[in-house]
Amino acid sequence: MRPRPRAPAVIAALLSIPALLAVSGAVALEQGDRRSGIAFASPQTQAMQADDTANPGMLWVMDGAQLWRRPDGAAGKACQECHGDAAQSMKGVAPRYPDFDAGLGRPVDLSGRINLCRVRHQRAAPLAHEGSEMLALTAFVAFQSRGLPMAPAADARLAPFRAEGRRLFEQRMGQLDLSCANCHDDHWSARLGGSPVTQAQPNAYPLYRLEWQALGSLQRRMRNCMAGVRAEPFAYDAADYIDLELYLAARAAGLPMETPGVRP
Amino acid sequence: MARTLIHAPKAARAGEIIEIRAMIAHPMETGQRMGVNGTMIPRAIINRFVCTYGGEVVFSADLHPAVSANPFLSFCVVATQSGVLAFAWTEDTGEVHVATTDITVT
Numbered sequence: 001m002r003p004r005p006r007a008p009a010v011i012a013a014l015l016s017i018p019a020l021l022a023v024s025g026a027v028a029l030e031q032g033d034r035r036s037g038i039a040f041a042s043p044q045t046q047a048m049q050a051d052d053t054a055n056p057g058m059l060w061v062m063d064g065a066q067l068w069r070r071p072d073g074a075a076g077k078a079c080q081e082c083h084g085d086a087a088q089s090m091k092g093v094a095p096r097y098p099d100f101d102a103g104l105g106r107p108v109d110l111s112g113r114i115n116l117c118r119v120r121h122q123r124a125a126p127l128a129h130e131g132s133e134m135l136a137l138t139a140f141v142a143f144q145s146r147g148l149p150m151a152p153a154a155d156a157r158l159a160p161f162r163a164e165g166r167r168l169f170e171q172r173m174g175q176l177d178l179s180c181a182n183c184h185d186d187h188w189s190a191r192l193g194g195s196p197v198t199q200a201q202p203n204a205y206p207l208y209r210l211e212w213q214a215l216g217s218l219q220r221r222m223r224n225c226m227a228g229v230r231a232e233p234f235a236y237d238a239a240d241y242i243d244l245e246l247y248l249a250a251r252a253a254g255l256p257m258e259t260p261g262v263r264p
Numbered sequence: 265m266a267r268t269l270i271h272a273p274k275a276a277r278a279g280e281i282i283e284i285r286a287m288i289a290h291p292m293e294t295g296q297r298m299g300v301n302g303t304m305i306p307r308a309i310i311n312r313f314v315c316t317y318g319g320e321v322v323f324s325a326d327l328h329p330a331v332s333a334n335p336f337l338s339f340c341v342v343a344t345q346s347g348v349l350a351f352a353w354t355e356d357t358g359e360v361h362v363a364t365t366d367i368t369v370t
Binding site: 053054058059063214256 | 332
């Protein structure tokens with residue numbers, strides 16, 4: 001099924017500022033300018049994210065903690081049996097992702113890595129990308145790194161994929177013919193239909209979006225933006241998303257992880 | 265079992281006003297949405313929340329379809345005696361989810 005385009009208000013607002021967006025500057029974000037999406041959110045949303053008893057994302061983190069201990073698959077093993085206490089073994093893992101997987105010969109993101117563990121080590125079926133179990137496990141693993149700076153993997157084999165991610169980020173797409181960079185590099189401090197555009201920083205995912213009333217992945221967020229410019233989103237787990245995630249991670253280096261974030 | 269997040273102090277002084285926060289994971293399906301084939305998704309919400317303190321109701325609320333998913337309630341009570349704070353969320357089906365926490369009052 002084709003995802004429906006985003007709210008008409010956004011499209012209307014877009015059409016009212018074509019002159020602005022038609023300028024294709026494509027100047028990549030300066031290091032000193034980097035700001036997490038939470039910096040643009042209302043004080044109420046910021047307070048909700050900061051308080052673990054008000055942040056609904058914590059419900060998924062709690063779920064993930066349970067799944068971490070649950071034996072699964074033909075191997076009958078729990079994540080914990082191999083990885084022990086997640087607070088130690090998973091600390092510092094999420095800020096490095098996506099990372100290269102030698103077996104696949106390509107990068108995988110954190111959810112992709114968890115599915116590889118399910119298939120290779122637990123001998124269980126992979127989890128659906130946007131399913132509640134995958135979101136819970138990914139949130140639980142990423143939560144162990146909350147507060148740590150994004151530290152993209154330095155592996156040289158990632159370079160061509162990251163370059164492809166940048167190309168995708170700067171490529172115009174959809175009926176509105178806009179690139180991610182048109183909004184998130186060139187106009188991140190502006191507003192679109194009332195919403196701050198922000199810098200498209202990936203440091204809080206999976207996060208709770210009030211509009212979704214649920215936790216969602218970075219891929220889901222990118223699909224929303226693609227539908228917003230009336231482009232056909234790539235399928236979940238498409239290699240293009242991983243490439244985009246790699247570029248976003250490099251662009252976010254140094255920003256503290258916030259998982260589970262809260263956004264409007 | 266539904267997932268709940270409770271925030272309440274473990275200890276308080278007699279007469280102190282304490283803040284309690286309670287959240288439950290729930291989709292709060294309104295009954296107004298269409299599913300994939302144009303079929304109505306049936307309503308399924310938490311329609312009632314009750315907090316008891318030492319067995320006595322200290323706070324309750326009726327919830328309606330316009331309440332967002334994962335409802336979050338925050339309220340204050342006066343700490344009077346040590347005991348159990350119990351939280352109960354009732355589904356449209358009549359099913360009740362319960363969570364409890366202890367408080368020591370000195």
